[in-house]
Amino acid sequence: MPSPADRIDERADPPLPGRQREARANDTAVLAAAREVFAAQGHGASMADVARHAGVGVGSVYRRYPTKEALVEALRVHGVREAARLAAEVADEFAAPEQAADGAVGAFLTRQITGATGPILRPTGATGPLPKDLADATAELHAGLERLIAHDRAAGLLPSGFTTADVMQLLLHLRPTLPFPRAEADALHLRYLRLVLAGLRARAREDVGLGDGPSWDEWVGAWHD
Amino acid sequence: MPSPADRIDERADPPLPGRQREARANDTAVLAAAREVFAAQGHGASMADVARHAGVGVGSVYRRYPTKEALVEALRVHGVREAARLAAEVADEFAAPEQAADGAVGAFLTRQITGATGPILRPTGATGPLPKDLADATAELHAGLERLIAHDRAAGLLPSGFTTADVMQLLLHLRPTLPFPRAEADALHLRYLRLVLAGLRARAREDVGLGDGPSWDEWVGAWHD
DNA sequence: ATCGGAACGGAATCACCGTTCCGATTCACC
């Protein structure tokens, strides 16, 4: 299912002179390596490790990402962009009358869990205000999630009080690191996703609301400062 | 609600001569400090921090816990013991005919989430074989969970295929670190717990099993080596 | 009052990691 846009670097293809081509190639290699290494060892992995995995020297990593945090931040943006794209994709599919039993939100979460790319989507702690690219990607994601929720609510699959922030929280909840190989871990995560979805449908059916959760802005805001 | 056994050190009371009394007192202070500090700053907190919080020198910390990992390990054992005690407690309560709507498992998870003590109950990564005290505490916990599940299954609250390992996984799922003050974070976690419980009940009612998950031994084993 | 040893606190040590710096390399262009 890898869409053509699955590469980590999404800028326009290179009409670039030779030397800069290598630079850019390295850039994407670094990003990909960072994703792998951080996914495997947590954010505590060393820059040297990332560089080694990317097959470049540490110097080259630092030329493009002035700081470790900048690198992590780039990955975060990538993750949010990816999620936003997935949300939009699913929303488009569900715009057609045909509809899977899980609902659009369920489909989104399912694919997000099994999606090949790293688990990065979780800010570490206190960062600065909130950089522009992240803000943009976040807004896009929000829009996508709104569509998903609107669809499922219309289909009577969601209880009242369920918001976009809930989807984000579920994303967090649904993917704790498990000491199992990828496939098994995914299976376990999906097992729980199904449970949650069943819970949502039950609540919706019985018309029991969820009560208030944070708003999108509260949720996003809480992660940044 | 703090039971008399809430102190972090549970050994027999000291018939001990003066100097050793201080030693033991320091020991418990260190453990308590470690729990606070690690809970607040994550396992990345420094030993110096722990020592400072405990009001002792680093040397004293190292006399009792030869290594940072040993200290973390001690906390882990404490956490499992505590969970085991809670499980047994809840199982006892539910042995009486009166029963809360959430079921015994729900009650256990609820209290585990809101229980004041740290979130530590999550092995970091690859450790050695599995030390005796941990093994013992783990066995005790397992027994308690079995009782909880037996109770709820008899009450028709759980679908087939739901196991003790599932409870452990839920514990993991249910408590990701959230950037909110404790009370709010707990509220969000409980919100999610209610959803999961509703899902379980729905599955049970509709008689839809969960499919196979890992056994207790597989689960425990996966965390240790 | 003095002595021996257990326990203490914190300075010194050592390894690791983020970051900086610089000489070597490579490529585009002459």
Add this chain to the structure above:
DNA sequence: GGTGAATCGGAACGGTGATTCCGTTCCGAT
């Protein structure tokens, strides 16, 4: 083939944190 600029790779620097070491303090016994 030669030259300069853009890149590289990786050694060196500085800081942080785990761990070790040791002089000091305190208690209980003589």
